[in-house]
Amino acid sequence: MDRLDPLLLISAFCFVGVVLSQTTPTPAALTTTLLENGTAVTPTPAPVSTSTTSSCSAFNTSTCESCAPGSQYDNGTLLCSCCPQLGLCLFPGACLPCTIGFYQPLSGQQQCLPCRQGFYMNFTGSPLCLPCPAGSFNNNTGADRCASCSPGFFSSLHSSTSCSPCAQGSFCNSSGCSQCQTCPGGSEALQSAARVCTPCRPGMHKAPRQTMCQICGSGSFQIHWGQENCDVCPEDHYCPSPDVNPIRCPSDAFCPQGSSAPGYCMETFFRKAGDTCELAPVTIALLVIGGGVALLFITLMVLRKMRDPDGELTVSRAPLLRKERPQGRYYGIPGDAEPVYAGW
Template sequence: MCHYSDHGVAECDPCPPGSFIDFTGATYCKSCPVGHYRQKPGYDDCEPCQKGSAAEVEGSLQCPKCLVGEHQGQEGQATCDKCPAGYFQNKVGAEKCEACPAGTFSQQGSGYCVKCPAGSYTDKEGQGQCYLCPAGSFNDDEGSTGCDLCAAGSAAPKAGAAMCEVCGAGFYSEQGADECLECKPGHYNDQDGSGTCIACSAGSFAPGTGNTECVPCPAGQYSESDAADKCVDCQAGTVAEVEGSTKCAACSAGTFAYGEGNLKCKECSKGSFSGSDGMDHCNKCSAGSFSSEDGSSNCTLCPAGSLNWAGGSLSRNPCSLVPPGNWERVSKVSLPVGQSECSPCPAGHAQSLPAQDSCYICQPGQYSPTEGSTRCSQCPAGSFSNQAGKSFCTVCQGGWYQPYPKQKECKICQAGTAQGKEGATECNVCEPGSFSNKDGALDCIPCAEGSSQGNEGQTSCNVCKGGQYAGGEGNLKCGECAAGSFSQSGAGNCTLCSAGSYSTSTSSRSKCSLCEPGRFASGEGNTECLSCEAWVLC
């Protein structure tokens, strides 16, 4: 049987290599189609290329093996396929590609895998790229499968860190921090790499932020609790004679300290006295009494049968004999002539001594609620009186406070703090995730959606940057949008990139980038664009 014959030829010839006939009585041989071959002359059909090889032209005598970085898992194919990104093949004639192990990556058509550089990682096999360690974490080895959190006392401000930066003195950080924070007022640290700040002990203070030491309170001032950011002047009637005082000492009877911030008490001069501890002034001896020494705690009554009209007498024996006919009236209490009974001191006044011709008025910061008081009481902490002669103290209203007794006014809560109750002795520091932006606030305001605040005692919240988000209220920190999404400044959530656009873990993610010509991305949430096939326009 002839396989083919030209016109006029007496016998049939076999088809040459790379060709075949498809029916009996053919006058010519056809070239083997792509993906097929024939090495020898003959009468048979062309054979399909084996797996791991391909023939891209017609009339092939053999099928070349797939090159390194290529594979072909089917018979009779015209071309070999490149290994996809994340896979490799280091041999020729391969039927399939191998996945790159975790900690490595490869590009399309690779014959080998590349270790992820320090500061990046892949945590599973078959990856076409390495991912940067998030801010606050690091790795210092090539080929890493994960990242370690920065230790307390260090931070990594940017993604892709191979090592964490050590916080300097006056700063601190917790584990996994992306920034070192300044020590708050009233706190300090004096060493690099600290995970916390130390509260100043009572008797010292640290103003402002970022302190590396605490300062002793100067004489005349004190701080009674830890973590003070300032020292307080000693109140009238009290003193602090040395630096670093945790409290002020009350002046003893017979002495006084006028005004605030005193270092020493002064003795009452002759003719005056202070009858109790903690006095801010001395009282003049009243009619019928005298004091002849400095530092007197009381005045001496004129003896029976004598009197003193002026008061404030300085001499050792200033009393005069009562004129004839008046001895009975003055023999016991030395009352002025014509006065036969005592009157109670009105509310807002007091008198602690007998045989007096007047009551003393309660000073601002004091009160006496009833008639006949023997002393003026101090207004308790959380209240005040701003006038002399008061019978009651006024409680501090909401947004105000007073930590000390015997005060003339309340202090307003500063921005960053709040107090919603009356009669408060301190203001509440706004917690992280909230703020107050004015003095005298009743409540702290939670940070709005799209903003955050990681520190306490703040006057505002930080708006999340583009590529970040904070859902709901009261956020301590803005989250980072994942690759394949984006957000604008102040966003409460991230939006997936639309078809034809993408974002990566290394970009700002404040917007999605459009695919370049010749590349495409279908669906939403793309992290990369793929190359178009050679015969497709996109």
């Protein structure tokens, strides 16, 4: 047992020496570069020598394994470059893990892939990329994070590459909105990508289910800001404009509920009587006089017809029975003489 201890120590020192020769660069491989603010030391790979070959021969290359998903082949170390095929290393821990923003779903690959637009990866050694959650987006490849949508914009789907503006009548007052909210009752958003809603002005209203403010109808009014409905013009008042207070109805007019203008009776001939119009005294007098004259005329015509029923017929037939000839001579013959024919 005492004789084996020195042999074990010698073997251990040899193994450490082999590993150090694989991982420690030679002094000749270091170059010095002068920079503006200091000096940088850059390692320069040394040419492969017979020592490298002899070092590789010290490994059992038959045990090389494929780099696991989420990693790539590292050709900068003998633990991988000594293997006969690219993508293989002596053990998976010798492979390089994929950096943030990159992934590799397969094993034994020489390089990692960048995450495409709409996806990201924020830790190393990942076999896949994560989709951007709703309310965020990413329009670059190889991203390690997603950007939140700005106020007034939204993204309702996963793996979005852009955000959409809120439509008219909706708003988003914070970043990272997955959907826009409809403006509450009594308010509206006249432009897209709105961050806040503005209240409806006097004379207008908007119900919660509506998108834009509406003008109050005829015969109604609204004098306050941000209202959901309009008020009906009260009785004995009229509302010429929806954004002013109701006006008292004049004494000579009538204004039922919902009036937009006072109603007047026809001048001179009618007058107001409660909520309706009635005939004025002057109109009644004119109707009585006119009716009396018409009745008198009809009576006279009837009496005349009854007193001389045949006279009218005689007078009407007289022009046809009596034909007067003018006095005079025609061709030497008195005008009232009968014509005489020569007989030929």
